[in-house]
Amino acid sequence: GESVGLHLPTLSVQEGDNSIINCAYSNSASDYFIWYKQESGKGPQFIIDIRSNMDKRQGQRVTVLLNKTVKHLSLQIAATQPGDSAVYFCAVSAGGSNYKLTFGKGTLLTVNP
């Protein structure tokens, strides 16, 4: 089955810096990847997703990079703000009729003013 790991459980950055959060997955058949943000006391919220036919996708201040060769996924947040402080985790799906997601354990991002 799929396993999803994370490189760092915590990350602390200064306001205005760029943040990079990483994720590694094990199943080469995985074809859909999501990043979620979870603020304290709330449910996870969708940030951005990417399919395996792409290696980069950009949103507002966020970019997801996918390296299928090494099965690595990263989330980049530009000009990090205090409101970005939250737990971020990736989720991976093998796609097709498999609608299940396997989640990483999350990285707690702390933004220092």
Next chain:
Amino acid sequence: DVKVTQSSRYLVKRTGEKVFLECVQDMDHENMFWYRQDPGLGLRLIYFSYDVKMKEKGDIPEGYSVSREKKERFSLILESASTNQTSMYLCASSTPGQGRNEQFFGPGTRLTVL
């Protein structure tokens, strides 16, 4: 916007009680999921349902059951609550198709079993 609601934000129950956690989604999604979230363990899938009256076990179904009598509602049942079921419970829904499996989450229910 998709809205997933859960019946309670906080719940305190005693060991041995039967506990019902309710989840409702308003976007006509086929798939619904129950997870528990614990520090250091991330989200773990308890049960999911891909249609009314259909259910499948997730990774940690022991001690839980589910019910899906209507498309919009998915209930998680703890038949006899135990202290090791103290956790944050998250409900999610999704719709298949177009290769996207994005799940939409409710706010969570923090359950404490004494």
